[in-house]
Amino acid sequence: MAQEAVIARLDQEVNDFVNRTLMFKEDAWTKNRCRAFVLQHRQNTRYRNSVLKLKVATNCPIWDIKIDIIEACAQEIIADNEYGGGQAHWQILEDLGVSIGMDRDEMQAATPSAATQLSWDAWAGLMTNSHWLLGLIGNTCTERVNVPGYGTGGTKEFGWFGNMRGIWKEIWELDDSKLNFFKLHTEADIEHSELGWRTVGEYAAELHLEDEVVEACRRNLVVWENYLNGICHLGDSMD
Numbered sequence: 631m632a633q634e635a636v637i638a639r640l641d642q643e644v645n646d647f648v649n650r651t652l653m654f655k656e657d658a659w660t661k662n663r664c665r666a667f668v669l670q671h672r673q674n675t676r677y678r679n680s681v682l683k684l685k686v687a688t689n690c691p692i693w694d695i696k697i698d699i700i701e702a703c704a705q706e707i708i709a710d711n712e713y714g715g716g717q718a719h720w721q722i723l724e725d726l727g728v729s730i731g732m733d734r735d736e737m738q739a740a741t742p743s744a745a746t747q748l749s750w751d752a753w754a755g756l757m758t759n760s761h762w763l764l765g766l767i768g769n770t771c772t773e774r775v776n777v778p779g780y781g782t783g784g785t786k787e788f789g790w791f792g793n794m795r796g797i798w799k800e801i802w803e804l805d806d807s808k809l810n811f812f813k814l815h816t817e818a819d820i821e822h823s824e825l826g827w828r829t830v831g832e833y834a835a836e837l838h839l840e841d842e843v844v845e846a847c848r849r850n851l852v853v854w855e856n857y858l859n860g861i862c863h864l865g866d867s868m869d
């Protein structure tokens with residue numbers, strides 16, 4: 631019962647985040663916002679999974695959870711043999727960029743925008759120096775949005791990337807084979823976010839961290855809001 635209560639509060643935080651963040655609005659996507667997403671999110675995935683999330687693994691004393699965190703990171707930055715055909719997620723995103731006409735050299739030379747850099751610095755405060763259970767919520771809270779049920783409209787029906795898949799398909803007239811970045815996340819992120827949600831369910835009460843995990847979720851999602859709104863603003867500046 632206490633478990634269900636804390637999970638319900640986390641779900642409420644995710645729902646509020648989806649409802650207030652620019653990128654989840656209907657008609658949020660323009661071609662330049664798509665380009666900005668590729669440029670920033672490729673870097674973000676590499677940084678979060680090679681630095682921030684691994685610090686949470688370092689801080690976690692429970693072997694099986696530590697290994698699950700490292701395995702999820704490895705799928706993102708080294709190779710995803712389960713959902714990604716052996717490519718890392720950032721490579722699949724880079725290929726998506728090529729599919730929409732972007733230059734691979736330009737993607738590889740991209741640097742973090744001010745909003746992205748600020749977000750990394752803020753996440754460092756929330757994820758690297760906190761109790762591992764609070765860090766784990768930082769690792770997984772936004773992957774949760776890929777599970778259907780949060781927000782409204784297409785995001786609620788298909789999950790975040792499930793919905794984006796249809797939108798990008800239409801904007802760029804891509805066929806399904808080019809849209810694997812979104813498809814794989816619908817599957818991989820159910821697993822990645824379950825790691826966070828299930829573990830919080832199991833340990834929050836035992837560790838007396840119920841209020842703290844909800845607050846950590848809220849604060850991490852404020853940073854995600856800054857990061858994702860920053861992508862929209864960067865895209866708009868390219869119009």
Ligand SMILES: [Fe+2]
Nearest residue numbers: 675706719815
């Ligand atoms: Fe990923």
Ligand SMILES: [Fe+2]
Nearest residue numbers: 773818819822
């Ligand atoms: Fe993931």
